[in-house]
Amino acid sequence: MAFDNLSDRLQMSLRRVTGKGRLTEKDIEEMMREVRLSLLEADVNFKVVKEFTKEVKEQAMGEKILKGLNPGQQVVKIVHDELKKIMGETNAPLTLNMIGITKIMMVGLQGSGKTTTSGKLAYLLRKNNNLKPLLVALDIYRPAAIEQLKTIGAQLNVDVFEMGIFEKPQTIIKKALEFAVTNGNNLLIADTAGRLHIDEKMMQELVDIKEILKPEEVLLNLDAMTGQDAVNVASSFHQTLTVTGAILTKLDGDTRGGAALSLRQVTNIPIKYAGMGEKLDQLEVFHPDRMASRILGMGDVLTLVDKVTENIDEDDMMSLMEKMMSGKYNYNDYLKQLKMISRMGSLGGIMKLVPGMNKAMKGANIDEKQTVYIKALIQSMTKAERKNPQLISRSSSRRRRVAKGSGRSVSDVNKLIQSLEQQSQMMKRMGSMDPSQMNSANALKAMQNTKTKQKKGKGKNRSRFRY
């Protein structure tokens, strides 16, 4: 696909629509097609996509498209919010047994990552909850499966219970429970063999194991790159066993992970953890909101935004903008602005992944070299000069001094003076702009002294610097 970013694509599909106050049903239907395509490419199940876009379409029809607001972005917001809602508001915790042994049963298809994840879970719960885990080897089929679990147990210094491959799993789990009691383990994680959800005999084995184990949690391990079939797998396992939670594995891959949405929508099973790598400490708490962004193709936007904004104080930015718009902008402010820009610039690679920022980055040329010498010039000014730009503008001797002190020429100083004045004037103009137009693209452009489109009118929303 030409565009990775859904809002870009929605905008493209709507380019004939700009200027309309309200979108027609046909316009919205067009946008829904883009949403559908995007979600299908993300591996969300077809039926789930249909239901989802139906729901979103209803919401989009119901909302007035606010004047001046980018309708593509507004629809993306609706889609994003709806996704977040389905993914779950908060993270669902693991059910622990407060009095006795917490018993967890790990199930899933072949190759989904159960054994590795069992190890990770043992490590995590021992670390966070101070439990004493026992890993139980119930995969008597796959060559060296027991050895795999034993090796993991040894790596973690966690107890492993196994009875070789000639006892039935039903027998092994019974003995394991007895062992856990005498051995003082208060956490038991049963690693079962991978199996097809349509293999009746093997699914019955799971039913038997569950019957004996009576686990607090039955966790379905689902590979994050699973395609349309995720729905079948999840429903089958859930129907047969009543799955209490899911773990999405191999999420450190580059799959968008639509299977997660399908899983949630069809079975409502809470996703409790995300496997983020092959090492045994790479099990993370699942973030439903981040998953929503990822499915939309926005990357892990919140993590990125966190990274970016921890370097930029939003209040600083706001007060800077206010100052600029009031015409009282001075060299101190310019310096602050440059610092901000250079921080954003050095995060250029990450920034490109933040939706909307990509466009902004294209327009704003963050020239590192320029920034360096402008800083030098400003730092050669006295405090008074920085506070009051008029001093430098009106005195050639001051200008000469600043030039000498920073190792630059007088014409460089003159260029800086011009630049400040231009910025000042531009910001004044922006002051009369509709603040709801102040998205990141315009803000960045303004700060970089490139042309921005002038828009008229007023609005209520303050600028949104995050996107």
Added chain:
Amino acid sequence: MGFFDNLFKSKEKRKNAQKYKLGMSKTRSGVFSNLKILLESSKVISDELFDDLEELFIMADIGVDTVIKFVGHLRDTVEVKEITSPFDLKEIIIEEMFKLYVKDEIVSSNLDIVKDRLNVILFVGVNGAGKTTTIGKIANEYINKGYKVLMVAGDTFRAGAINQLKIWSERVEADFYSKEAGSDPSSVMFDAIKYADNNNMDIILCDTAGRLQNKKNLMNELGKINKVIARECVGAPHETLLVVDATTGQNGLSQAKIFNEVTNISGVVLTKLDGTAKGGIVLAIKDELNIPIKYIGLGEKIDDLEHFDVEEYIYGMFSDIF
């Protein structure tokens, strides 16, 4: 008469196709069996019917782009041939799918195995795809054909991986080469080739650790393995097989693309086709990268392996139409 009848003139072929049918039987009771119902219940060929067909194919994980292209071809063909009955559409679908896969070339699912030379086959893929099990099955095939097969434990990372392959080698009675866990996989390949030369092996099957294609350092490691093999054995690896799980969604295409950048993927093995997933992504892989499917895996047992045959694959998918 028709295209389909022509395909299945020989009994032998029908017998093989039965195995596909059995292994994929659950497939058919999933979405594609609805193809029969869909075509039967539609009175006319309409836009709605094409939309429903798109839906079926997408649910097979074939991938949006390939599906849109494919259904586009269907629409054109229907128009050109003036087809009016949905029932006649079935033959067109099979024909077009065949054409999509074959693209007027001769596609073979045979491996480039030549007598009187050391043949090296490298197995790559993401974690959990089924590489090790597949190697066991392929080793079995060639042992039964009388070749001397060496299985190389190139996964030195995952717990129990070396032993897993060792057990398979014992099952099929093939030779086995490994170094200790944690060894550099390139050095394992290097030494394995020396060992194979010294012991008159015909075929080396090299297992590698599963890796996600977005892990740059792991892809570099794979590139290095490839280089070492190429350096130590002329023309090697003669086949690099990408093992893909049939349940994989669109990421399968990304896997094929990126693995193909560090190695020369000569074919795909589509595993776990005995589940309910259709593995349609392999059609997209063939369509976009022209990488053919060599084998399909239909279970965990030693002979749950079939050479890929597009006709049988389609038959397995569609056979309840007939």
